Amino acid sequence: MNPLAIVLLSGGMDSCVTLAHAIADGYDVGALHVNYGQRTQTRELQAFHDICDHYGIARRLVCDISHLAAIGGSSLTDTTIELRPAALDSHEIPTSYVPFRNANILAIATSWAEVIGASALYIGAVEEDSSGYPDCRDVFFRAFEQVIAMGTKPGTDIRIKTPVIHCSKQRIVEEGIELGAPLHLTWSCYRREDVACGECDSCALRLRGFSRAGVADPIPYAPGTTLQA
């Protein structure tokens, strides 16, 4: 029997390539998806299931953590809370962004891992592309491994794997192709659910990654979408 890993699978490109790494590393996979009230929640969930179907992954867990979005959203009505930096607004996630979100997701993943006996958690965090979120950095994941070691039953050994943490989007596209990851099933757009808008930051980063890798992005974009190299 292969060892088990939990893969955090948002349905985007980074997490899809991360899943491809977990499978290439020889793991059987449990795939974890969280809804947190993001605008394209339905489309991302579809991408999650499409990717799981592609790999024949039966162990799937979908969790709702929209209470965390509510925490973030409350900043709009509570004057004691400092305002978000404007840069975040340009990512279009002011109501869904939650401080310490990766810790929340890793905590769920660890609970599940301990129950099913998984020995690794794969997360597609990218340190360089992460807008400086502190919980996307390698030092954060190493500290979380210590919490896992201290907070799970004796003998539990769960490691956090971040195979794309130092990759550019170009490199992620290239690795995805090398590993045969189903990039055509992924969804990255923050704005639309029918075709990718091609204009939001997430679309722009994705398109530039494909462009630099010299490959066409296989997902459909809104008419008139242009590439920026």
Next chain:
Amino acid sequence: MNPLAIVLLSGGMDSCVTLAHAIADGYDVGALHVNYGQRTQTRELQAFHDICDHYGIARRLVCDISHLAAIGGSSLTDTTIELRPAALDSHEIPTSYVPFRNANILAIATSWAEVIGASALYIGAVEEDSSGYPDCRDVFFRAFEQVIAMGTKPGTDIRIKTPVIHCSKQRIVEEGIELGAPLHLTWSCYRREDVACGECDSCALRLRGFSRAGVADPIPYAPGTTLQA
């Protein structure tokens, strides 16, 4: 303006006395309660609100993490998962117990703390009474402080306070009385929501704590409840 603390308030005696400590320490409080599908969820939530009302706490956050109970529950249908030790059954929480639960709750608390600018998280964990749960130990909380330091924005300084972690139930009763904590509003019974059953482990521990402290427990018990010293 006083500094802010998040207090994890289940509605039981330990968390109520922990809240009394936070207030005695000079904090303004945000109270966090989680539902995770436990049998006495409604009664515990009422205790949470009663205690908040008593102290005039307006900042309240109630989160549902019943997806974690589902993870635990899935062990009953998944033959690859090891069976729970029988000792847990005697606590009557087999379907609600979740490995790494405190990490999940602390992650939510940290998200909220970062948003509202709280500098402390109070949790009423008791190392001795904890049935050996690894995430009730002091080493676990110190490791989690490191995760907070690494995973929140620069300049964030959030400490975890565990004022009753080395207390016996007797000592918790005594401290509650010294601090004027509203122990009459707390709820500990795992089984009933009208009157405390007096028979479950939680009731037995509580009653023994009051008995050894030489005070009567102010909450109503089922007829015929006896004290064990």
